[in-house]
Amino acid sequence: MSRQKLFENILEKKSFLCIGLDSDITRIPKHLLDKEDPIFEFNKAIIDATKDLCVAYKPNTAFYEALGPSGMISFQKTVEYIPKNIMVLADAKRGDIGNTSRLYAKSFFEYYNVDALTVAPYMGSDSVKPFLEYENKWVIILGLTSNQGSQDFQHLVVGENETLHERVLKTCSTYGTTDQIMFVIGATQSDYIKKIRSIVPDHFFLVPGVGAQGGSLEDVCETGLNDKVGLLVNSSRGIIFASDKEDFANAARAKASELQIKMEAILKNNNII
Amino acid sequence: MSRQKLFENILEKKSFLCIGLDSDITRIPKHLLDKEDPIFEFNKAIIDATKDLCVAYKPNTAFYEALGPSGMISFQKTVEYIPKNIMVLADAKRGDIGNTSRLYAKSFFEYYNVDALTVAPYMGSDSVKPFLEYENKWVIILGLTSNQGSQDFQHLVVGENETLHERVLKTCSTYGTTDQIMFVIGATQSDYIKKIRSIVPDHFFLVPGVGAQGGSLEDVCETGLNDKVGLLVNSSRGIIFASDKEDFANAARAKASELQIKMEAILKNNNII
Numbered sequence: 001m002s003r004q005k006l007f008e009n010i011l012e013k014k015s016f017l018c019i020g021l022d023s024d025i026t027r028i029p030k031h032l033l034d035k036e037d038p039i040f041e042f043n044k045a046i047i048d049a050t051k052d053l054c055v056a057y058k059p060n061t062a063f064y065e066a067l068g069p070s071g072m073i074s075f076q077k078t079v080e081y082i083p084k085n086i087m088v089l090a091d092a093k094r095g096d097i098g099n100t101s102r103l104y105a106k107s108f109f110e111y112y113n114v115d116a117l118t119v120a121p122y123m124g125s126d127s128v129k130p131f132l133e134y135e136n137k138w139v140i141i142l143g144l145t146s147n148q149g150s151q152d153f154q155h156l157v158v159g160e161n162e163t164l165h166e167r168v169l170k171t172c173s174t175y176g177t178t179d180q181i182m183f184v185i186g187a188t189q190s191d192y193i194k195k196i197r198s199i200v201p202d203h204f205f206l207v208p209g210v211g212a213q214g215g216s217l218e219d220v221c222e223t224g225l226n227d228k229v230g231l232l233v234n235s236s237r238g239i240i241f242a243s244d245k246e247d248f249a250n251a252a253r254a255k256a257s258e259l260q261i262k263m264e265a266i267l268k269n270n271n272i273i
Numbered sequence: 274m275s276r277q278k279l280f281e282n283i284l285e286k287k288s289f290l291c292i293g294l295d296s297d298i299t300r301i302p303k304h305l306l307d308k309e310d311p312i313f314e315f316n317k318a319i320i321d322a323t324k325d326l327c328v329a330y331k332p333n334t335a336f337y338e339a340l341g342p343s344g345m346i347s348f349q350k351t352v353e354y355i356p357k358n359i360m361v362l363a364d365a366k367r368g369d370i371g372n373t374s375r376l377y378a379k380s381f382f383e384y385y386n387v388d389a390l391t392v393a394p395y396m397g398s399d400s401v402k403p404f405l406e407y408e409n410k411w412v413i414i415l416g417l418t419s420n421q422g423s424q425d426f427q428h429l430v431v432g433e434n435e436t437l438h439e440r441v442l443k444t445c446s447t448y449g450t451t452d453q454i455m456f457v458i459g460a461t462q463s464d465y466i467k468k469i470r471s472i473v474p475d476h477f478f479l480v481p482g483v484g485a486q487g488g489s490l491e492d493v494c495e496t497g498l499n500d501k502v503g504l505l506v507n508s509s510r511g512i513i514f515a516s517d518k519e520d521f522a523n524a525a526r527a528k529a530s531e532l533q534i535k536m537e538a539i540l541k542n543n544n545i546i
Binding site for chain 2 (some may be wrong): 023024042060062063065066067068069070072073076090093094095096097098100101103104106107111112120121122123124125126127142145146147148149150151152154156157158159167168171181213272
């Protein structure tokens, strides 16, 4: 999907919501466990209940890999079930030497045919570039992550007035275009988003950490929005595990709707819609 | 497997060789392609031909994931086929927020039951620590990688006389013990290994990059060996793709044997055996 198409979808749905399909087999409603493919049944119900409210779904591959090869079949069925006008971001945080990253690109962009893949930056250019050889596919590079461990390295000073995550944004933005590269910027890091936005003014950010992790949608938007929105704000557990009963899909819809309504107000307040 | 047991295996086999099972479906001998599971048949033959010469096998998950769920079945069968006294290192370069890394740990240490997993350090402590909760399992953290892109970030100066990869080694070595953590140190980076060894004197290093990538076994050993050897030197393509004909397993054995003989000489010259 192109950046222009993504922007149009956001305008149409009045939403820049991404729903994280972190479909943990130990947390999905118990009544689904006697189905043939409980994870897929869960995802299917969540997608049916929320697809008019979001512009992207983000299955984190760990939750599928934990179940072995059959989990990857659930992943595949989920990706195929998502309507084509909604982006699928595989949150896999891959990255290896060029020769090997090419195979990950083949896996995610050819076999599973997702729209975007999260990638770790530590190994540098040749670990990222193979993913950029696919038209209308995206890499989403870890910039400043939402977790506590982001303190260990991402804020290290690496130059005059420059931290590691800032250098990562600068260097990685030279690997490709704003139609190919997004960055992961955690919602819990809103103090840093103003500076980050000045470094990469035009890139989309995938923003996890709203909800269960404690980040604030409003704080992120205050300095993170650009004139093409430039944000995909993700919520996973806060939406998909809103209820563990038979009403789980409706409960997920209610939570997604709360966020969509807030997003619509933000888009209006910023004269984007 | 414990560090002591790994050391004993090295003494017994006079080898610290790790063989990378980067079993690319497009490069394995053509006569295997009409088998039911060509990748597993290839790996099985390589393992049968080399298992007395190495102390570890390192399947890189990208080559299995590229084939979708069926590739992960080949991966699983391969892991199960490797004799129990030989370490299995899953080269997967995973890492995510704690909640999610726990699922990767479940995947690799419970479902597939490998001995060790490579992990990227960018997300810091909570992305690594869930892997350390398993007894006799290892995380192998990217330190200084063998590829060209390692220049982009890993050599950045982050403090007085300190580079990013040095800080990663120092910080990550506090996450757990030398019986739980190894580091990836590329063979192409032999100029830096003396200093790296002084920072983490007791840790095992997984050393890729000998062979196809141009690193030298002798250069790595000159400053990288410690009194418990402390090195697992990996060769992948240089061994497993030594021939693409029906003699591929014998050709792989010949290449592995060349390295084992060199390693035996190095161990003797250093009075380790």
